[in-house]
Amino acid sequence: MSFRMKTINPHPKPPLVAAPFDSESLLRGSGLRVTRAAQTVLELLEHNSQPLTHEEVAAACTAATGEAPDRVTIYRVLDRLVEAGLCDRRVGPDRVNRFSRHVETASGNTFECDQCHKVLALPSDPELPKVMGRLGKALRKQGIDTRHTALTLHGTCGDCAR
Numbered sequence: 001m002s003f004r005m006k007t008i009n010p011h012p013k014p015p016l017v018a019a020p021f022d023s024e025s026l027l028r029g030s031g032l033r034v035t036r037a038a039q040t041v042l043e044l045l046e047h048n049s050q051p052l053t054h055e056e057v058a059a060a061c062t063a064a065t066g067e068a069p070d071r072v073t074i075y076r077v078l079d080r081l082v083e084a085g086l087c088d089r090r091v092g093p094d095r096v097n098r099f100s101r102h103v104e105t106a107s108g109n110t111f112e113c114d115q116c117h118k119v120l121a122l123p124s125d126p127e128l129p130k131v132m133g134r135l136g137k138a139l140r141k142q143g144i145d146t147r148h149t150a151l152t153l154h155g156t157c158g159d160c161a162r
């Protein structure tokens, strides 16, 4: 009869986790109430590279927590996250609202994929602020005061082009 000893590691390594996403302090730092729903939604958006519709957020919450969330609560949470600047709301050509984690871009210039609606910061280009400045000046001559300029390039992202 053969007998093999099982080796048991007395100090199992915890699974490697990249810098944990701290939804609680993000919410608190933005002056929002820390609720289970708000944390779940913020974490879902953080970990999805693609913007989600309200439907998709609700479905993902169900998958994450095992129970269907209150739809009105999800609407309110999304609204609050957008108001606090933690998330962006974009209306697609299909008139559907999509929500994603706010993309920090120094310039405010972004690329948006028309297939999956992913939003990426544009690479910085030293010419761009000059061009935007010129456009602002040209508009001022027409009596238009621009407060905020942001350029969005539309197209197909690398994932969708495959």
Ligand SMILES: [Zn+2]
Pocket (backbone or CB within 6 Å): 113, 114, 115, 116, 117, 118, 156, 157, 158, 159, 160, 161
């Ligand atoms: Zn895409």
